[in-house]
Amino acid sequence: MGRPVDLATAAAKLARFASRLTENIGEIATSPELQARVDRLAGQVGPHGVDPFGFDPDYLKKYLGFAVWIYRHYFRCEVRGVEQIPDGRCLLVANHSGQLPFDAAMITLAAFLEREPPRFFRSMIERFVPNTPFVSVFMARCGQILGTPENCLRLLRAEEGLLVFPEGVRGLNKTWKDRYRLQEFGQGFMRLAIETETPVVPVAVVGAEEQAPALLNLPSVGGLFGMPAFPVTPTNPLVPVVGLLPYPVKYRIYFGAPLRFGGDANDEDEVILGKVQEVRATIQRMLDDGVAAREHVFW
Amino acid sequence: MRILLTGIAGRLGRRAAHRLRRHHQVIGIDPRPCPALPTDVIHHRVDIRRRPAEDVFRQGEIDAVVHLGVVHNFRIPAERLYARNVIGTETLLKYVSKYGIKKLVLLSSGDAYGPMPTNSHFIDEDAPLMGSQHFPEIRTLVAVDRTVQSFFWRHPDIETVILRPVHIVGPNVRNAPSKYFRLRVIPTILGFDPMVQLIHEDDLLRLVEAALQPGVRGVFNLSSTEPVPLSRILKILAKPTLPVPHPLFRLFLEKAWKYRLTSFPAPELDHIRYNTVLDTTRAREVLKADPERTLYEILEPFRSEDADYVS
Numbered sequence: 001m002g003r004p005v006d007l008a009t010a011a012a013k014l015a016r017f018a019s020r021l022t023e024n025i026g027e028i029a030t031s032p033e034l035q036a037r038v039d040r041l042a043g044q045v046g047p048h049g050v051d052p053f054g055f056d057p058d059y060l061k062k063y064l065g066f067a068v069w070i071y072r073h074y075f076r077c078e079v080r081g082v083e084q085i086p087d088g089r090c091l092l093v094a095n096h097s098g099q100l101p102f103d104a105a106m107i108t109l110a111a112f113l114e115r116e117p118p119r120f121f122r123s124m125i126e127r128f129v130p131n132t133p134f135v136s137v138f139m140a141r142c143g144q145i146l147g148t149p150e151n152c153l154r155l156l157r158a159e160e161g162l163l164v165f166p167e168g169v170r171g172l173n174k175t176w177k178d179r180y181r182l183q184e185f186g187q188g189f190m191r192l193a194i195e196t197e198t199p200v201v202p203v204a205v206v207g208a209e210e211q212a213p214a215l216l217n218l219p220s221v222g223g224l225f226g227m228p229a230f231p232v233t234p235t236n237p238l239v240p241v242v243g244l245l246p247y248p249v250k251y252r253i254y255f256g257a258p259l260r261f262g263g264d265a266n267d268e269d270e271v272i273l274g275k276v277q278e279v280r281a282t283i284q285r286m287l288d289d290g291v292a293a294r295e296h297v298f299w
Numbered sequence: 300m301r302i303l304l305t306g307i308a309g310r311l312g313r314r315a316a317h318r319l320r321r322h323h324q325v326i327g328i329d330p331r332p333c334p335a336l337p338t339d340v341i342h343h344r345v346d347i348r349r350r351p352a353e354d355v356f357r358q359g360e361i362d363a364v365v366h367l368g369v370v371h372n373f374r375i376p377a378e379r380l381y382a383r384n385v386i387g388t389e390t391l392l393k394y395v396s397k398y399g400i401k402k403l404v405l406l407s408s409g410d411a412y413g414p415m416p417t418n419s420h421f422i423d424e425d426a427p428l429m430g431s432q433h434f435p436e437i438r439t440l441v442a443v444d445r446t447v448q449s450f451f452w453r454h455p456d457i458e459t460v461i462l463r464p465v466h467i468v469g470p471n472v473r474n475a476p477s478k479y480f481r482l483r484v485i486p487t488i489l490g491f492d493p494m495v496q497l498i499h500e501d502d503l504l505r506l507v508e509a510a511l512q513p514g515v516r517g518v519f520n521l522s523s524t525e526p527v528p529l530s531r532i533l534k535i536l537a538k539p540t541l542p543v544p545h546p547l548f549r550l551f552l553e554k555a556w557k558y559r560l561t562s563f564p565a566p567e568l569d570h571i572r573y574n575t576v577l578d579t580t581r582a583r584e585v586l587k588a589d590p591e592r593t594l595y596e597i598l599e600p601f602r603s604e605d606a607d608y609v610s
Contacts, residue, residue, distance in 0.1 A: 048525075054494050145420055146416075150419035150420075
């Protein structure tokens with residue numbers, strides 16, 4: 001007897017929540033402060049509203065409201081050290097985790113929302129993205145580019161900022177037992193940094209590991225869907241699709257002091273690897289400190 | 300300067316003759332008829348591969364060769380296209396070195412790089428020519444470019460120039476991009492919006508002329524415009540668009556091409572699917588090729604008649 005009534009009130013509650021949410025997002029999106037920040041990026045854009053790589057600040061405005069809502073109200077990002085990001089060419093090097101790359105968006109937003117003046121970092125998209133309808137356009141208009149060495153060199157020489165995850169999917173799709181343990185780093189970023197004399201800013205993200213704790217990963221199952229991984233979390237695949245959405249953990253993003261590297265970009269692997277390890281050790285230390293300092297995963 | 304122009308009977312060739320004759324003496328060579336040429340332009344109706352073509356070089360005291368005669372018609376059977384483009388170019392190169400001609404300008408194409416999802420965003424002149432990997436019909440165009448590149452290295456005394464323009468458009472050209480923009484309803488690929496560059500036919504000819512200047516040599520990417528998303532171009536055209544999912548579009552074009560219902564070969568679809576953005580820094584620095592026309596001016600002849608003027 002009571003069931004239909006309960007359903008109705010639940011639906012009404014849900015609808016109220018949804019309308020409050022959209023209202024909230026709309027408020028954020030149209031806030032003059034946010035609009036002004038986006039407009040401050042517009043200097044790099046040509047007469048047709050895009051930069052040569054396809055980045056379109058007006059397009060960004062449409063989706064930024066939702067992203068900022070996630071940043072402020074869902075993950076409630078706490079940011080330290082954002083003032084350490086220098087002007088001009090810059091590489092943000094971060095740990096990668098959480099099955100879905102929300103960490104990339106949150107780091108980018110941190111540098112965009114908290115830094116003065118705002119900077120919009122580009123991250124490197126995977127090779128399958130340019131082949132994917134809609135996603136390819138979305139990524140390009142948001143300033144993301146394919147991670148080829150030529151693209152990176154060109155952007156750094158143009159004094160732009162890049163966000164890289166040297167762990168790649170190894171970090172993104174690692175399982176619970178490896179949480180906050182950095183996986184092997186690629187060397188590409190270090191050769192780029194040396195060649196272009198770009199400062200490397202180490203970034204540690206604490207919280208993203210718990211947004212989707214993977215008990216195990218079945219890449220062969222993921223292959224069936226054309227994805228590099230298939231994480232089994234407490235909710236995925238029990239609740240399909242929704243089960244993969246991140247839990248409302250609290251994000252803590254730490255920016256470290258810029259590291260500068262000299263030498264020869266075409267040096268032996270061992271020499272480059274030594275410098276890569278220096279960055280990796282710094283990020284691992286920042287991660288350990290961050291994990292030790294937090295009192296709770298969710299707040 | 301006495302200039303030998305191959306492919307003079309083509310639309311671009313005729314326009315090039317009219318432009319070049321203002322400052323140079325123009326001799327054309329093309330087996331096709333070419334009416335309405337200015338009287339001071341000599342036209343030899345001969346195929347470059349035939350023996351009488353050599354007489355043109357022997358008698359002509361030619362200073363420069365502008366090679367516009369590379370055929371892009373993919374309805375021509377592969378072996379004939381090969382003979383005309385590759386053998387034709389090799390014969391031409393033989394005469395250029397034999398008769399001591401000091402300058403050779405080849406009109407190649409930016410298509411030689413090929414639109415591919417794995418391309419770096421900007422393609423410079425050193426990038427590999429992968430165009431025929433997914434579009435085998437253009438392999439003779441790529442072969443011509445490579446042949447002239449090796450000629451460049453083998454003959455340091457001859458100033459060899461290879462021009463690789465982006466999509467050439469204009470009121471007089473009838474190539475795939477111009478025909479695409481002339482459609483009344485413009486189909487696009489659902490969920491894709493690549494960055495596109497265009498070059499106006501007259502900008503191209505201005506650059507051909509610039510390439511004839513003494514001292515200019517090497518490969519040049521050419522464009523009139525900065526890259527913009529295809530959707531911006533279609534907005535300026537103010538024509539209705541029809542987004543079609545790629546597999547469906549490709550299947551349709553393959554069938555339509557087979558039954559001669561379309562002039563667009565299916566692999567051309569990659570041009571409205573993936574970025575091909577050429578880095579034109581070199582041309583800007585060496586040829587002093589600052590864009591003369593805006594995107595609006597270039598697109599004006601293709602715009603819907605009932606469109607408001609935008610600027």
